[in-house]
Amino acid sequence: MIFGLDLEPFLLSFKLAGITTFILFLIALPFSWWLSQTKSRYKPLLEAITSLPIVLPPSVIGFYVLFALSYNSPIGAFFEETFGISLVFNFTGLVIASCFYSFPFMVQPLQSGFESLNKNMIEASFVAGKTKLQTLYFVALPNIKPALLSALIITFAHTVGEFGVVLMVGGSISGETKVASVAIYEMVEIMDYEMAHIYSAIMLTLSFVTLLGVYTFNHKYKKRIGI
């Protein structure tokens, strides 16, 4: 509580976004590298599946995730019986749902970053005897810094901004699943417009500052390396 403001929803939003971004980075990095290098005929299929969360209504994603993770599904039942953890209406469920929801926002910038690299530079690394993984870490990744930053920030910001999926999978449990976007929705519902204004203004400012930071960095970086 600062100045009578309950900051817990914001902290929860940022905790969720931070964990989601970290997990997605680990998963999406090798995946987007593979997508950028492969000549497999299944590539369009995988790209289409990856991009689905961009076009699907969040309620649809939320519904499927809820359905897949609930106690009535094999996955949900397995986790409940084996580890004694429930995957819905708690923070763990939110993280899983967010990972689905924000996956394309991590994969796409990384993939297009990798695809824009000079292919000969990548091959020069193979000729030098380096494996694909070594090439990824020592050559490809350091040369796509703006795309990397975009991927991390956009994924983070997008997770902070999610609403439908969170509501479907998490409900609105204070301190557990009530993130900022859900809290604002509830304030409007009970007609507490003053608090809704304050919360919304905070979200707006944070989002703007974050994006401004990303674009400023990219602008400066491109100027420095002379693009």
Place this chain on the structure above:
Amino acid sequence: MIKINISKTLQGSSGDMSLRVKLDIKEQDFLAISGKSGSGKTTLLRILAGLEDSNGEIEISGISWKDFPVQKRNIGFVFQDYALFENMSVEKNLLFVNDDKKLAKHLLELTQLTSLAKRLPNKLSGGQKQRVALCRAFMKRPKLLLLDEPLSALDPLMRAKLQDDILKLHKEFKTTTIMVSHDPSEIYKLSNRLVVLEDGKIIKDGCAKDILLQTQGSQKFSLKGEILDIVKADIIFIAVVAIGQQIVEIVLDEDESKSFKIGQSVHVSTKAFAPNITA
């Protein structure tokens, strides 16, 4: 001995083409490959490097390289566009290949790059970049050095310097070198054997001098050029012909002027006198 006997079907701009190359190359030879674009030169180099697969056999000093991935082949490859690791300094570009500081220092000294060792590639000129790429290719002390039109993006002065560097390194490291090139003077200066490819097949194979010398019969010299314009001057006609970087005027009679077209590729030769040569 390096024995190459490969085949591959390529999708070219004018339909499918089959690349079939059988070549035996003596160790420490300097082989030049030339030919029109789309004749399969670059693909041949990429197959040798292991960057593309093919049918057939590649044998280096009695060891089959067929199943070796690119990483296991002891080669150096120099690309036309340098392909330096942009995030690493000149020195790091070399050490990334092989962490042999002594060798890196020696190579940089040999190519007069020592003062640029700490610079990033985007702060180098084209010629400097290609010298770095050349040094990098030697860091593994390659058995086989592959050069894909390495000097075509550089100005003539820089080319001459790089040609000397290539020759110096080729001799010192006792590599077998295969270079794709279009530049006759470069091929003549560097290689001891020239192979000409057309539509994926070898159409000429011999020493550079025999293949490149264009004169026939008693011609003293013969230069290939392109007619840029045919103009009438009183009763004669003058053809303006571009030969290499130069433009010359050739006198034609009326019949000749009708038999040539603007844009036509022609040979300009003479046999009646010995050409003067001045510096």
